[in-house]
Amino acid sequence: MLVAQNIGKRFGGVIALNDVTIQLSPARVTAIIGENGAGKSTLMKILSGVYAEFEGRILLNGRELTFSNPKEAQEKGISIIHQELNLIADLSITENIFLGRELSTRWGILDKKAMRIRTAALLQRLQLNVDPATLIRDLRVGQQQVVEIAKALLVDSQVIIMDEPTSAISEAEVDILFGIIQQLRTEGKIIAYISHKLDELFRIADDYVVLRDGCITETGKMQDVDADGIVRKMVGRDVTRLDQDRPRTAGTELLAVNSLRLYSGNRHILKDISFSLDRGEILGIFGLMGAGRTELLECILGLHTGSSTGNILLEGKPVRIRSPREAIRSGLVLVPEDRKKDGMIAGLDIKTNISLSSLPAGLINRNKEIALARHYMGSLRIKAASHAQPVKNLSGGNQQKVILARCLATNPKVLMLDEPTRGIDVNAKNEIYKLILEAAARGLGILAVSSELPEILAISDRILVLCEGRITGKFTRGAANEDDILKTAIPKTI
Amino acid sequence: MQTAIAKYRPMIARSQSLIALVVLCVALSLLSDKFLTVQNGFNVLRQISVNVCISIGMTLVVLTAGIDLSVGSVLALSGAVAAGLLKNGIPWPAHDLFIGFTLLGTIVAALFVGSILGLFNGWVITRFKVPPFVGTLAMLTIARGLTMLWTKGYPISGLGPKFDFIGSGWLLGIPVLVWICVLIVAAALVIVKKTALGRHIYAIGGNEQAARLSGIPINRVKIIVYTIAGLLSAVGGIMVTSRLDSAQPNAGISYELDSIAAVVIGGTSLSGGRGTIMGTVLGAIIIGVLNNGLVLLNVSPFWQQVIKGFVILLSVIVDKMNTKEA
DSSP states (O other): EEEEEEEEEEEEEEEEEEEEEEOOOOTTTEEEETTTTSHHHHHHHHHHTOOOEEEEEEEEEEEEOOOSHHHHHHHHHHHHHHOOSOTTTTTTTTHHTTTTTTOTTTOBBBBHHHHHHHHEEEEEEEEOSTTTSSSSGSSSEEEEEHHHHHHHHTTTTTTEEEEEETTTTTTTHHHHHHHHHHHHHHHEEEEEEEOOHHHHHHHSSSSEEEEEEEEEEEEEEGGGGOHHHHHHHHHHOOOOOOTTTTOOOOOEEEEEEEEEEETTTTTEEEEEEEEEEEEOOOEEEOOTTTSSSHHHHHHHSSSSSEEEEEEEEEEEEEEEOOHHHHHHHHHHEEESOOIIIIIITTTBHHHHHHTTTTTTTTBOOOOOOOHHHHHHHHTTTTOOOOSSSSSGSSSSHHHHHHHHHHHHOOOOEEEEEETTTTTTTTTHHHHHHHHHHHHTTTEEEEEEEEEHHHHHHHHEEEEEETTTTTEEEEEEEOOOHHHHHHHHSSOOOO | OOOHHHHHHHHHHHHHHHHHHHHHHHHHOOOHTTTHHHHHHHHHHHHHHHHHHHHHHHHHHHHHEEEEEOOOHHHHHHHHHHHHHHHHOOEGGGGGGEEEEOOOHHHHHHHHHHHHHHHHHHHHHHHSOOOHHHHHHHHHHHHHHHHHHTTTOOOOOOOOOHHHHHHHEEEEEEEHHHHHHHHHHHHHHHHHHHHHHHHHHHHHHHHHHHHTTTTTOOOHHHHHHHHHHHHHHHHHHHHHHHHHHOOOOTTTTTTHHOOOOOOOHHTTTTTSSOOOOHHHHHHHHHHHHHHHHHHHTTTTTHHHHHHHHHHHHHHHHHHHHHHHEE
16 A cells, blocks of 8 residues: 655645655556646655655655655666656666666676576567567567666555556557456556546556646546546636626637648647637637647747648738747747747746847847836836846746747737646746736737646636647637547547 | 855856966976076967967867867878978979969968868768768878878978068067967957857757757757868968978978867867867966976976876866866
């Protein structure tokens, strides 16, 4: 029995988990269910040692476990199999499985034979018929996953956590994986299984735990619920809809996207996406992980010119956009999802970050630049000592506002926002919403991608739902509710 | 007291190379009475002028998180081209033609050669996504080979007093070489501090992906930066050739290392986005003063190299400690 008692975790001002207690039983598969941002991943990362600092304690068979990294957690019996596999592509299966715990002979030389024999035994147990000397690079994703499981079995983990294990594998491989999970269950392992795919959960899970906003809202047996019941347990929050009667100049089309397709190899990431956006309209785009939300915005921004087809009309005229630079010139800007990685230049100051996209070539007019920075620091209510402060010293909300300022300073027609409030606290969230509404009121068209339903519902005039690269739902402001949106967003087939 | 130190810490951190230089100078003037003289001062400045010149280009490249290993070879080829054209022109026997070059013509031609090689570096790095280390390493060999072909392996000497004036002349009481450096440093300061290009250089080094999404023409900026580095190597080539009154086929070997050392001692981060032109100038001066002082103190050249190595290490370690606290 694995018990996580009174677990709490906060990131800055954001509470990710609030006094969560769960029990996972041996020889059972427990589904961990919740919306994006509900706290599932955080909880699993705590259980598997990725986050070493948290409140509460973890007990395995009555004994308290402490560990400071995933390797220690694994040695004490808890293994996690991540969505992104942690394997080294150019090493063999054997080398990966024994990475960090290699066997040696008495002379300190690697005991390759012993490792090979044990790997072969593990692979046989998991019914993966490949040579242990095969490089990870040459395995399919499903087979790589099996190698990860083999790694967990090598250290004899009692608890195995699987995070969206079927997101990148074929149907046949799912069957094999489920076979392995059944076998592990029979062997008495404790298995936690995270997935958005409901029918999968009904096939494989025995128990369920529902998380919402960092709290456990429901636990029970899978056989006692149906799909609609689970969706209802995931949502069901009071949604504040902001500024209901914002004046809108409806009917003047600003942006039209026609049959947009995006390929990656022979996989279709976006399939025939068409929609339009009016001046002053906020179009919310909702989708679960891997639905193609970010890719859609990236296509419009000209980041996938080689691998996408379709056409884009701006104010009725066709535009060809081959780079973010051309996009900005045409009047399209993006506030990216990952502000640290793609948004801000952390070491540079606020002024430089704001003016970056709108600097004319040649000499910089310092006074003008400072005036620009001051203007946006005032109108977006950016809290900082001065425009010369490096953005890395600002809070997440203020950093986001700096990037928003950079985008607004280009005088855009269409403002694209990818997860505009990720990782920022509630107050800053509400401020960002207000700024988005203000921008729309000035006539900008806004495309807001979000995986948080309350956010989408709060700000959108219309909502598009993406699922596996397709538009599966369209809602207008009045007609939208959490249940229906989530139902259209969840993939129907495995 | 503690708070006073804390208060001035950022300032101390910012001017650490300046402090190091002052300490070094005070120490050397105590140890040798020949060190602190006007003549020795100009001596040092003339010796470092070539390094300052190519290190400015290197700084711009390193600020974009790149590196240019080809500066020494490009310097050699440009210098050899200048010397060759000045002395021999281009004979074209098939058409019974001979193209002679004026002094200005040779200088323009040499600068052109350097810029083209830099442009090629930038093109390879942006068009084919070759890592700068590898791309410019290839150029290091290519340009050295071209130098050998152009000079047939022999020095080109006897270039006349007009050309020599660049390397050994004085203007208004200051060596011409130093004037050239001052002009280049001033121009670089304007680019870095006052132009959009300068901003873009820092932005690319700080976060290339964010810079791209902000609409900065990444490839164009990088090509410009490598071209500038090539151009400044050519300037260095003309300086070296003029000073020696001779283009040596193996001129500039390992200059890239001195130049990278100056950049690093000057506090520019090799991972890009952080650093200053004046820091690099100070870095080059520190290396120059150190070389000069060690010679004055009769330290063996072998020990000089060891000491220089430790100075580079020390400066980077101090820099790391400061940035960690900030």
